[in-house]
Amino acid sequence: MKTQQSADDQLRLGEIIRRQRELAELSMRQVAAMAGISNPYLSQIERGLRAPSEEVLRAIAESLNVSADLLRGDEPPDGSADVVEAIQTDPDLTGSQRRSLIEAYQALRQVTVKRRRSRGHR
Numbered sequence: 001m002k003t004q005q006s007a008d009d010q011l012r013l014g015e016i017i018r019r020q021r022e023l024a025e026l027s028m029r030q031v032a033a034m035a036g037i038s039n040p041y042l043s044q045i046e047r048g049l050r051a052p053s054e055e056v057l058r059a060i061a062e063s064l065n066v067s068a069d070l071l072r073g074d075e076p077p078d079g080s081a082d083v084v085e086a087i088q089t090d091p092d093l094t095g096s097q098r099r100s101l102i103e104a105y106q107a108l109r110q111v112t113v114k115r116r117r118s119r120g121h122r
Helices: 004-023 028-035 039-046 054-064 068-072 080-089 095-118
Strands: none
Touching: 004 039, 004 054, 004 068, 004 080, 028 039, 028 054, 039 054, 054 068, 080 095
């Protein structure tokens, strides 16, 4: 039997996945195909009805070019969502330019975060 906490966690995880998918301007079908899962299964995850395995969560994260920690909500808020939101809402950028900028920004952030963690900083 699921506890209320785990149901809430599933719903929160699903909401984060959906938001990241929307920010990446990808359809549910596209993300499901890239992650190697069915469209209905991804839909159930996004609605909080099913909890993905760690392997599936990593596959979804990879499809969205984010970390599994970010999808779990384990990465601390740092303003990066504000940067991504600013890129997404800039009317002077095309969809392709937005995706490219977000991918570059997230890749640079990941390098910096990994470097800090290897030095013992957060």
